[in-house]
Amino acid sequence: MKSKDNFEAVLFDCDGVLVDSxxxxxxxxxxxxxxxxxxxxxxxxxxxxxxxxxxxxxxxxxxxxxxxxxxxxxxxxxxxxxxxxxxxLQAMPGALAAVQAAHAATSGRIACASGADRGKVELQLHKVSLMPWFEGRIFSGHELPASKPAPDVYLAAAAHLQRAPERCLVIEDTTVGVTAGKAAGATVWALCSQGDADAQHALRECGADAVFGSMLELPGLLTPPR
CATH class of the missing domain: 1.10.150.240 (Putative phosphatase; domain 2)
Incomplete structure (x- = not known):
C-alpha cells in the first residue's frame, strides 16, 4: 500500500494510534x-x-x-x-516518526481528533512528548454536539486546518473511529497492530480504505510512489 494521493492534511486519532493507552x-x-x-x-x-x-x-x-x-x-x-x-503510558511504536512524516508531507497540517476528553488527550500527548506537534490542533468529541462514530470531531479538525475533509487522511484503529472518519468524507487508514484477521475484516467492513500493521510503516506509506 502506497499513497496515491497527496493528502492535504493528516488527522490522527489518539488512543491506540499515537499512544498505547x-x-x-x-x-x-x-x-x-x-x-x-x-x-x-x-x-x-x-x-x-x-x-x-x-x-x-x-x-x-x-x-x-x-x-x-x-x-x-x-x-x-x-x-x-x-x-x-x-x-x-507509552507512545505507540513508530508514532513520533509517523507524526514527523505527516507534518513534513502536509506542510504542518496535522491534528489530533479524539473521542476522549481533552484532559486525557493532553495528558497523554504531554506524557509521550508529542504535544509540541499538536499544540492548538487538538479536538475532543466531548466538546462537540456528538462524538465518534459521528463525524463531528473530524469535520472540526478539517475546518480548523482549512482543508476539505475529502482531502484529509484519517488514521484510526477502531471501527467506531473508522465510521466517524468515513462519515466525514475522509480517506481512512486503519491501524490493526494485533494482526488479527477478524479485526482487520471488521475495520474494512466499516469502510477503512486500507489496513496497516504498525505506525512504523506510516512514513513509507505517506511517501507518494515515484
Missing part, C-alpha cells in the same frame, strides 16, 4: 465495573467500550450494575485512569 484505560474501567457488581474479562470490556465514550454506554452500565452512572463515579474513574496513564 487502551489496555490501561479499559483495564481501569473493567476493575471499577467489577467493584460495582459487573465482572467481565478484559476482552469483553474491550469489545463493549473500545472507541466509545463511557457515558454513552450509561444504560448498559446501569443495567448490569443496578446503580446509576453518577458524576462522582465518573470523576473517580477519570482519577484512577489518569493515575494509570501517568505511571505507565
Amino acid at each position: 487502551e489496555p490501561l484505560t479499559l483495564g481501569t474501567l473493567r476493575d471499577m465495573l467489577a467493584e460495582h457488581g459487573w465482572s467481565m474479562p478484559l476482552a469483553e470490556c474491550t469489545r463493549l467500550f473500545l472507541g466509545r465514550m463511557v457515558r454513552s454506554q450509561s444504560a448498559l452500565i446501569e443495567a448490569h450494575t443496578g446503580q446509576p452512572l453518577t458524576d462522582a463515579w465518573m470523576h473517580a474513574f477519570y482519577a484512577r485512569r489518569d493515575a494509570a496513564l501517568h505511571a505507565h
Whole structure:
C-alpha cells in the first residue's frame, strides 16, 4: 500500500494510534465495573467500550450494575485512569516518526481528533512528548454536539486546518473511529497492530480504505510512489 494521493492534511486519532493507552484505560474501567457488581474479562470490556465514550454506554452500565452512572463515579474513574496513564503510558511504536512524516508531507497540517476528553488527550500527548506537534490542533468529541462514530470531531479538525475533509487522511484503529472518519468524507487508514484477521475484516467492513500493521510503516506509506 502506497499513497496515491497527496493528502492535504493528516488527522490522527489518539488512543491506540499515537499512544498505547487502551489496555490501561479499559483495564481501569473493567476493575471499577467489577467493584460495582459487573465482572467481565478484559476482552469483553474491550469489545463493549473500545472507541466509545463511557457515558454513552450509561444504560448498559446501569443495567448490569443496578446503580446509576453518577458524576462522582465518573470523576473517580477519570482519577484512577489518569493515575494509570501517568505511571505507565507509552507512545505507540513508530508514532513520533509517523507524526514527523505527516507534518513534513502536509506542510504542518496535522491534528489530533479524539473521542476522549481533552484532559486525557493532553495528558497523554504531554506524557509521550508529542504535544509540541499538536499544540492548538487538538479536538475532543466531548466538546462537540456528538462524538465518534459521528463525524463531528473530524469535520472540526478539517475546518480548523482549512482543508476539505475529502482531502484529509484519517488514521484510526477502531471501527467506531473508522465510521466517524468515513462519515466525514475522509480517506481512512486503519491501524490493526494485533494482526488479527477478524479485526482487520471488521475495520474494512466499516469502510477503512486500507489496513496497516504498525505506525512504523506510516512514513513509507505517506511517501507518494515515484
